[in-house]
Amino acid sequence: MKTVMQPEEFRLIREFVAEETGLLIDEGRLGYLSSRLQSRLDELRLNSYRDYYAFLKFSPRGESEFQELASILTNNETYFFREDAQLQILTSHILPHLKEKEQGNGRRKIRIYSAGCSSGEEVYTIAMMLLESGHFLWDWDIKVTGIDIDPKMITHARKGIYSGRAFQSTPPLFLERYFTKAGEDYQVKDSLRRITCFEEGNLLRLESFRHNDPAHVIFCRNVFIYFSEDTTRKITESFAELLEPEGHLFLGHSESLSRISSRYQPIRHPGAIIYRKRD
Numbered sequence: 001m002k003t004v005m006q007p008e009e010f011r012l013i014r015e016f017v018a019e020e021t022g023l024l025i026d027e028g029r030l031g032y033l034s035s036r037l038q039s040r041l042d043e044l045r046l047n048s049y050r051d052y053y054a055f056l057k058f059s060p061r062g063e064s065e066f067q068e069l070a071s072i073l074t075n076n077e078t079y080f081f082r083e084d085a086q087l088q089i090l091t092s093h094i095l096p097h098l099k100e101k102e103q104g105n106g107r108r109k110i111r112i113y114s115a116g117c118s119s120g121e122e123v124y125t126i127a128m129m130l131l132e133s134g135h136f137l138w139d140w141d142i143k144v145t146g147i148d149i150d151p152k153m154i155t156h157a158r159k160g161i162y163s164g165r166a167f168q169s170t171p172p173l174f175l176e177r178y179f180t181k182a183g184e185d186y187q188v189k190d191s192l193r194r195i196t197c198f199e200e201g202n203l204l205r206l207e208s209f210r211h212n213d214p215a216h217v218i219f220c221r222n223v224f225i226y227f228s229e230d231t232t233r234k235i236t237e238s239f240a241e242l243l244e245p246e247g248h249l250f251l252g253h254s255e256s257l258s259r260i261s262s263r264y265q266p267i268r269h270p271g272a273i274i275y276r277k278r279d
Contacts (some may be wrong), residue, residue, distance in 0.1 A: 003041055005034035009049035013037075016056060020066065021149060022204050022231035024071060027152070036072050038249050040065070059064040071150045072201030080121045080162075081169040083221065085124065085271035090217070091133050093269065094248055099135045111213045115203055115235075118169045118222035120157025121166055122194075124130055126219065127192045128178055147201040147209075160188035204231070206238045214244035222252035229260060236261045240277055251276040 010030045017023050025033060037052065044065070047053050056062045056069065081087060102108060108129070113125045123146040136142050148154055163185040168177060179186040201209065203223070218239050224232045239249055242262045249264060251257070257264055257275055264275035 003034075003038060003048060005030055005037075005049045008263075009053065009207045012032075012053045015054060017069070018228075018231075019274055021070065021202060022235070022250065024173070024226060024231075025073070036066075037069075040068060040072075061133075067136065067151050069150075071152050074118075074148075074150050074153075078118045078121045078167050079166045079170075080125050080174075081171070082122065082125070083253055083272075084169065085269075086221075086253075086274070087129055089248070089272055089274060091129055092124070094129070094217060094274075095133050095135050095164065095219075100101055100266060102123050102181045108136075108140045109213065110136060110140065111215045112142075112144045112217045113215050114146045115143065115199065115218055115220040115239070117148045117153075117157060118150075119153050119162075119166075120146055120160065121162070121196060122146070122190055122219060122221070123157065123198070124160070124178075124192050124195050128174055130195065131178075131191065132174075141197050144196045145212075146196070146198040147206075148198070149200065149202050151200055154198045154200050160193065161185050162187075172192065174220050188190045203235045203238070206235075206242065209242055212242075215247055217248045218243060219250045222255070224251065231256075232262050236263065240264070243277045244277040245277065247277045249277070251275065 002259055007030065009087050010033060011069070013033065014025045017025060019247070036047070037049065041049070042269075044055060046055060056066055059065070098110060100112070112126055114126065117123050123144050126144045128143070130136055130142055146157055148157075159265055167186070175186065178192055180189055218237070222237075224235075227235070236257060238247070243249070251273065263277050263278055267276050269273045
């Protein structure tokens with residue numbers, strides 16, 4: 001039987017999600033959230049959405065259930081070679097500069113994050129661009145790390161099996177060079193697996209990543225559109241702590257840090273704006 005979500009129940013769950021992840025559920029989406037969570041009430045044998053809120057907040061299984069909720073709420077629509085103008089800037093401007101800078105400092109290491117990586121297409125796209133650039137062959141230590149709050153998406157990304165719309169913008173040469181046929185689908189080759197990894201992570205809680213090598217570049221595209229300005233400010237501050245001096249931040253084409261943060265200098269390129277960390 002369908003359970004009706006009351007406005008107060010919607011408010012409790014909405015505020016809990018915002019507090020835990022920064023994700024904003026629009027006030028007009030009560031019906032949407034109610035329909036999406038009905039299956040969770042049925043599976044957990046709960047009588048109301050207030051019971052579901054209490055389960056999330058107080059049950060020993062609340063953390064694992066929150067992962068189910070995160071999977072329901074996040075938009076996982078993505079594909080390879082999305083927003084190509086930015087990828088061309090990465091190849092033509094950022095990577096040559098990084099190579100020169102690293103060699104000048106006596107290092108041969110590149111670290112790139114994809115924050116909110118969903119099912120992994122962006123991570124593997126960046127990896128392909130790194131290999132195709134020809135700048136980091138032989139003894140370079142390069143790693144592209146995908147971070148996402150949804151464990152189901154992380155599992156999908158680690159499997160590296162894709163089909164259909166995921167390849168809508170993929171040049172045939174890249175499909176042939178970096179994928180093998182797997183039935184009706186395609187699977188990424190080891191050349192990409194060797195330089196990529198995926199980790200569960202909440203963008204509001206990135207402290208554990210500060211123990212890693214500083215990032216040269218962070219991609220966080222089409223993610224901030226789901227956050228408030230305050231949450232975006234907190235996350236960009238965390239990114240600044242993860243980035244090396246003068247590291248670069250890529251946002252979606254409709255996203256901006258104006259009025260959000262002074263930690264970054266906007267660099268205008270044809271077709272895109274990239275943000276460079278101020279030091």
